[in-house]
Amino acid sequence: MTENVLILGAGYAGTVVANKLAREFRREIARGDLNVTILDKDDMNINQGGFTFLPFGLYTPEDLERPRKEVLSPRINCVFGEKGEITGVDLENRKVQVKSGDTFNYDYLVIATGSTTDISNIPGLSEDYNTFYTSMDDAFKLKEKIDNFEQGRIAISVAQMPVSCPGATVKFAVMLNDYIKFMKTEEMCKNIQISFFWPMEPIGPPEFNKVATKVFEDDNIEVNRNFKLAEVDSKNREIVSQNGDREKYDLLITTPPHKSPQPIIDSGLTDETGWIPVDKFTLQYRGPAGNHNEVYVAGDAGPASVIKSGIGAHYQSLVVSHNLVNDIHGHGTKVSYMGEVGCPYIGAMPTPFTKGQAYIPSWSYGAPPESFEPTKLGWYIYRMYYYIHWDAGLKALF
Numbered sequence: 001m002t003e004n005v006l007i008l009g010a011g012y013a014g015t016v017v018a019n020k021l022a023r024e025f026r027r028e029i030a031r032g033d034l035n036v037t038i039l040d041k042d043d044m045n046i047n048q049g050g051f052t053f054l055p056f057g058l059y060t061p062e063d064l065e066r067p068r069k070e071v072l073s074p075r076i077n078c079v080f081g082e083k084g085e086i087t088g089v090d091l092e093n094r095k096v097q098v099k100s101g102d103t104f105n106y107d108y109l110v111i112a113t114g115s116t117t118d119i120s121n122i123p124g125l126s127e128d129y130n131t132f133y134t135s136m137d138d139a140f141k142l143k144e145k146i147d148n149f150e151q152g153r154i155a156i157s158v159a160q161m162p163v164s165c166p167g168a169t170v171k172f173a174v175m176l177n178d179y180i181k182f183m184k185t186e187e188m189c190k191n192i193q194i195s196f197f198w199p200m201e202p203i204g205p206p207e208f209n210k211v212a213t214k215v216f217e218d219d220n221i222e223v224n225r226n227f228k229l230a231e232v233d234s235k236n237r238e239i240v241s242q243n244g245d246r247e248k249y250d251l252l253i254t255t256p257p258h259k260s261p262q263p264i265i266d267s268g269l270t271d272e273t274g275w276i277p278v279d280k281f282t283l284q285y286r287g288p289a290g291n292h293n294e295v296y297v298a299g300d301a302g303p304a305s306v307i308k309s310g311i312g313a314h315y316q317s318l319v320v321s322h323n324l325v326n327d328i329h330g331h332g333t334k335v336s337y338m339g340e341v342g343c344p345y346i347g348a349m350p351t352p353f354t355k356g357q358a359y360i361p362s363w364s365y366g367a368p369p370e371s372f373e374p375t376k377l378g379w380y381i382y383r384m385y386y387y388i389h390w391d392a393g394l395k396a397l398f
């Protein structure tokens with residue numbers, strides 16, 4: 001009898017799991033003993049990690065997108081568009097419903113639907129919403145605003161946690177500072193202040209916080225901690241925190257709140273934090289829809305307590321694939337996800353006045369990042385990674 005693995009979402013995590021299974025089960029798939037099907041609402045894979053760099057001209061759109069089919073093994077059954085847009089997930093009956101009205105049954109399910117942004121709970125934000133977080137178009141619109149900005153206060157606000165790659169806004173602020181020094185006249189630079197608004201006290205784990213705090217001090221970027229964005233008063237150009245603090249801005253750049261995609265919430269898969277709970281080691285579903293050993297979760301869709309990043313999604317996808325291989329072979333053994341995540345850090349971007357500097361700190365459940373210094377080599381490795389991403393990362397070759 002043919003067994004069916006169904007993967008929801010063909011972004012980072014879903015693609016890695018699919019490609020790993022396609023390689024491990026090439027014989028079973030060829031014999032028709034196993035089907036691996038992947039669903040997504042559209043057919044372009046976009047590397048969101050590159051959005052941070054677009055306003056500074058460091059990648060082009062061509063660097064950041066590929067048709068999904070080009071990065072997925074031909075052994076995978078791909079269903080994209082309306083026929084792949086998930087509208088409901090019924091774990092009890094092992095059924096997934098899509099927009100076209102079709103349903104998919106499965107023996108094993110991987111939920112890799114990521115996160116989405118939602119500004120509806122911040123009054124006023126839609127009236128002055130500039131962000132690099134949501135699409136290439138938005139990142140280019142923001143670039144235009146930055147390029148035309150002549151004087152005043154640029155407020156960079158991370159509205160709430162958790163967000164996908166919390167460190168992205170930190171490196172954006174550092175690069176913005178270098179970019180302004182390079183692109184604007186000396187007179188303009190004197191009249192531009194960058195202010196960073198962060199919703200927590202520490203900026204990441206202790207060593208990350210230490211290095212980020214130092215670079216902000218050195219770059220004269222003002223840091224406001226524990227500023228959870230509650231409202232944007234666009235008429236008076238003020239942001240308001242949940243504590244009622246008001247701060248003026250001339251250009252507001254926001255990292256918006258994130259949430260699980262609505263069909264995942266509506267299917268009753270999320271807990272009170274709004275994210276999908278799992279066994280933190282095996283990544284099997286453990287939530288309001290019951291305990292399901294045949295359902296795995298990888299990537300941003302997972303629990304609020306695990307930092308959402310492409311690096312984490314990569315490690316989780318390898319663990320999920322490995323466990324699926326064992327399940328399907330009937331071995332019954334499990335490998336454990338140990339909380340491996342990372343968050344690339346940038347100390348400077350290269351301009352005529354600065355050398356590019358970066359480092360990719362990583363950590364796991366019980367082992368926080370060690371002390372680190374961004375380096376020139378780190379910058380090249382980080383920049384290069386976005387090219388390796390397509391042919392090695394997504395293909396699950398490491």
Ligand SMILES: Cc1cc2nc3c(=O)[nH]c(=O)nc-3n(C[C@H](O)[C@H](O)[C@H](O)COP(=O)(O)OP(=O)(O)OC[C@H]3O[C@@H](n4cnc5c(N)ncnc54)[C@H](O)[C@@H]3O)c2cc1C
Pocket residue numbers: 008009010011012013014039040041042047048049050051052084085086087112113114115132133134164165168261263298299300301308309310311312313342343344
């Ligand atoms: C601006 C920015 C910068 C970042 N920088 C970095 C970085 O430097 N390093 C790093 O490690 N990480 C970074 N990240 C985070 C990284 O991009 C994510 O953690 C990663 O993409 C998560 O992978 P995922 O597969 O869980 O989700 P995604 O890659 O978002 O994939 C989810 C997929 O599910 C699909 N989907 C959702 N809902 C449905 C539905 N109803 N029906 C069908 N399909 C659906 C989506 O279309 C999408 O293809 C950054 C993110 C952003 C936004």
